Amino acid sequence: xxxxxxxxxxxxxxxxxxxxxxxxxxxxxxxxxxxxxxxxxxxxxxxxxxxxxxxxx
Numbered sequence: 001x002x003x004x005x006x007x008x009x010x011x012x013x014x015x016x017x018x019x020x021x022x023x024x025x026x027x028x029x030x031x032x033x034x035x036x037x038x039x040x041x042x043x044x045x046x047x048x049x050x051x052x053x054x055x056x057x
Contacts, residue, residue: 012041 002010020034 008045009042012038012045016041 016034016038019037020030020032024030024033
């Protein structure tokens with residue numbers, strides 16, 4: 001059974017792989033852009049979750 005966080009990590013991983021492959025032409029740039037997208041997805045979700053926690057309390 002997946003938690004919300006692990007489901008978000010899987011979504012971020014798969015989406016980042018697709019973005020990296022479709023948005024860049026060279027393999028090295030594909031990996032870099034995919035890693036960048038993954039970091040942005042995870043970072044944004046963490047910031048948003050803290051913001052929602054702060055709003056609730």
